[in-house]
Amino acid sequence: MTGIDIVRSQILIAKGHHLSDPEIFLKSQDDVRLNGFAIQCRVTTEDPRTTLRPTTAP
16 A cells, blocks of 8 residues: 555664665655555454453354
8 A cells, every 4th residue: 555564664663773774665754655545354253151252263
């Protein structure tokens, strides 16, 4: 959507890289351009027999 690997950039910044580092591919929030839409869905179940802990069992 942005053309930038945002997770990679976040990891590099957390490791101490500066925004000016060319590996990060952006210098400010203004460099992030959106091209389209994305949606993420997660389906989880909770088991009432185990105090509503998540489960994958049918």
